[in-house]
Amino acid sequence: xxxxxxxxxxxxxxxxxxxxxxxxxxxxxxxxxxxxxxxxxxxxxxxxxxxxxxxxxxxxxxxxxxxxxxxxxxxxxxxxxxxxxxxxxxxxxxxxxxxxxxxxxxxxxxxxxxxxxxxxxxxxxxxxxxxxxxxxxxxxxxxxxxxxxxxxxxxxxxxxxxxxxxxxxxxxxxxxxxxxxxxxxxxxxxxxxxxxxxxxxxxxxxxxxxxxxxxxxxxxxxxxxxxxxxxxxxxxxxxxxxxxxxxxxxxxxxxxxxxxxxxxxxxxxxxxxxxxxxxxxxxxxxxxxxxxxxxxxxxxxxxx
Numbered sequence: 058x059x060x061x062x063x064x065x066x067x068x069x070x071x072x073x074x075x076x077x078x079x080x081x082x083x084x085x086x087x088x089x090x091x092x093x094x095x096x097x098x099x100x101x102x103x104x105x106x107x108x109x110x111x112x113x114x115x116x117x118x119x120x121x122x123x124x125x126x127x128x129x130x131x132x133x134x135x136x137x138x139x140x141x142x143x144x145x146x147x148x149x150x151x152x153x154x155x156x157x158x159x160x161x162x163x164x165x166x167x168x169x170x171x172x173x174x175x176x177x178x179x180x181x182x183x184x185x186x187x188x189x190x191x192x193x194x195x196x197x198x199x200x201x202x203x204x205x206x207x208x209x210x211x212x213x214x215x216x217x218x219x220x221x222x223x224x225x226x227x228x229x230x231x232x233x234x235x236x237x238x239x240x241x242x243x244x245x246x247x248x249x250x251x252x253x254x255x256x257x258x259x260x261x262x263x264x265x266x267x268x269x270x271x272x273x274x275x276x277x278x279x280x281x282x283x284x285x286x287x288x289x290x291x292x293x294x295x296x297x298x299x300x301x302x303x304x305x306x307x308x309x310x311x312x313x314x315x316x317x318x319x320x321x322x323x324x325x326x327x328x329x330x331x332x333x334x335x336x337x338x339x340x341x342x343x344x345x346x347x348x349x350x351x352x353x354x355x356x357x358x359x360x361x
Contacts, residue, residue, distance in 0.1 A: 063234040088230045089130040090357060091218055093149045097350035098212030098235065102160070103141030104343030105205035110134035111336035112198070113343055119330045130202060137205055144212060160209035168202025174199060188276045191256045197249035201340050204242045208347050211235050214353070224354055231284045232354030241349045242284075243300075257333075263310055266303060271341060274300050278348055281355060288327060294352050300345035308337025 117127040140159040178193035199343040224231035251268040277293035315332035
């Protein structure tokens, strides 16, 4: 009789333990998803920062660092890259103050750098003319470090969500927010590439690729935000992978462009400065990685 009365209590105790284990498992899984999403954005921010670091080093060296402020993007991009690597290795589901600070610094540097570049162009003879836009400081270049900072800062906001689902960034849906930033970044980077490739008269048909594929990717991300259908997201995911490959393959095309200059790679010290910029194409890859991260965040939000 006592065993009969006690049995439900034992069964109930086992059920409670099972529910507790299941709840803890879901909690750990939620934290794992949070960290994975944040690390994807850290990688995207780091890829952009690496592109900016090398590109600004080459371009500002060509300008002989006439203005001491030209060292700033090298220091900030290097710090952003280091923080992104730290974030990629960090498995904790909490925001990191040092990473937050460095990402905000990168965003501010991008804004200030854009102002410096606009001033550099407008102070030349003829002011804001096509000639000066073609051969002056590239107007869109500093925006890459701004995008790196924004994506990195979003990664820390995703981490700060902890177990909360869906993920939020400033009380906005994280996936849709990152996708919007990425789409705008793709359009801006396309404009910069289009300007420089137009200066090169599109003498190689492949020069049209970075001014045609990325805007389609931006449109697909916008469609994923506005529509959100599974088919749209799948197509956008495939396009982001295509853009990632395009970004790294573009380095090879630029290396070929360097080899076509007088002396080729034997005269590398001059041709790297005067030829197509080797570190520029990976900026598309960095944005595409952010696009993939945003699509994954949107999928998680809809499956929650």
